Amino acid sequence: MIETILTLGIAVAIAVALWYFLKNVGKLIINSVVGIILLLAFKFFNIMGMGDIPVSLASILICALGGIPGFVILLLLNALGINV
Structure with a gap:
């Protein structure tokens, strides 16, 4: 019984x-x-x-996953001299 309730709860989540x-x-x-x-x-x-x-795989993934905030983070990192 408890397994059924737990399974239904997980399915709903x-x-x-x-x-x-x-x-x-x-x-x-x-x-x-x-x-x-x-x-x-x-x-x-x-x-x-x-x-x-630098347009690298890492920077493209950051922009793809983060969107505009990811791009802003790349700008801030670049301004601080950190290249991804």
Whole structure:
């Protein structure tokens, strides 16, 4: 009996997490794409003298997962002299 209640609780928790993720997936994708575009635009146009941001797999993943806040973190790290 307790196993059934526990299984139903876990199933409901997974369903709620999936619903929340799928509800916000559009916003997450747009944020990720904008972050990557900002990274490439800053690199290509050398905006604000920050064109020396290295475009590596790590920086692309940070922008893809973090979006605009990830890009801002890369800018701050670059301003402090830390390259990712």
